[in-house]
Every structure is written in structure tokens, then in C-alpha cells.
Amino acid sequence: MDKGLKPNRPDVNYNLLIGANMRYERMLRNLTLEELSYFLDMTPGTLGLIERGKRGTSIKNICNIADFFSLSVDDLVKRDIIGLTETDNKTPREKKLHTVELLLNNLNSNELDFITNVIKELVKFRKAENRYDI
Numbered sequence: 001m002d003k004g005l006k007p008n009r010p011d012v013n014y015n016l017l018i019g020a021n022m023r024y025e026r027m028l029r030n031l032t033l034e035e036l037s038y039f040l041d042m043t044p045g046t047l048g049l050i051e052r053g054k055r056g057t058s059i060k061n062i063c064n065i066a067d068f069f070s071l072s073v074d075d076l077v078k079r080d081i082i083g084l085t086e087t088d089n090k091t092p093r094e095k096k097l098h099t100v101e102l103l104l105n106n107l108n109s110n111e112l113d114f115i116t117n118v119i120k121e122l123v124k125f126r127k128a129e130n131r132y133d134i
Contacts, residue, residue, distance in 0.1 A: 016053030025069040
């Protein structure tokens with residue numbers, strides 16, 4: 001069984017899990033809620049509530065969301081794509097690093113090269129700033 005799939009988890013908030021998976025997939029594609037709402041024929045407000053886990057949605061909408069993101073319904077509903085349920089014991093910094101790692105895993109080689117160069121420039125900038133701090 002896939003490591004991300006955990007059956008019989010009564011402690012899991014599925015609305016929150018679906019919303020987190022949906023937001024993650026939307027952000028990977030650099031889509032706004034308004035853009036996604038156009039493709040799914042749902043209002044941006046409704047999508048925002050679903051992403052925040054504040055509202056559930058119909059099976060039809062779940063199927064449409066999964067199809068749009070090329071996911072199975074099972075992955076959208078059950079798979080903990082961003083490690084939401086596994087990060088409860090982590091510090092905020094560890095959660096952020098985990099999210100960055102997951103995002104980096106989805107980049108192609110050119111995108112990784114670009115991000116690497118941006119980080120190198122940021123490190124150089126911070127070092128230069130520290131040299132002149134009084």
C-alpha cells in the first residue's frame with residue numbers, strides 16, 4: 001500500500017486533507033482561485049472554503065477537482081500529499097522546510113537550477129549585509 005494512504009483514520013479531518021491537497025496542486029500550477037474557479041465552474045469563495053477545510057463538497061465536485069489536477073479521487077481524498085498529518089510534532093521551521101522539499105521534488109532540472117541560483121544569490125546578499133552591520 002502507498003505510504004501516503006492510511007485506511008481507517010477516524011482522527012483525520014478529510015475536509016482539511018482534501019483542501020490542503022487541492023491548494024498544493026493549485027499552487028504548483030501557479031493558478032489563482034479565480035482561475036481555478038473558471039475551470040471548475042465554482043465560485044472562488046467556495047473554492048477558498050474548501051481549500052481551508054472549512055467546507056466539504058459534493059462527490060461530483062471532488063471528481064471534477066481530481067480530474068482537473070490529473071489525480072485519482074483516492075489520491076485527492078486520502079493521500080497526504082504535503083504531509084499534513086505527519087507534521088503535527090514538527091516546529092514551524094521544520095514544517096516550512098518540509099513544504100519546500102516537497103515543492104522542490106516537483107521541479108524539473110532547469111527549474112531546480114534556477115532555484116539553486118536564487119538561493120545562492122540570497123546567501124551572498126545576506127553575507128554582504130552582515131559585513132556592514134554595526
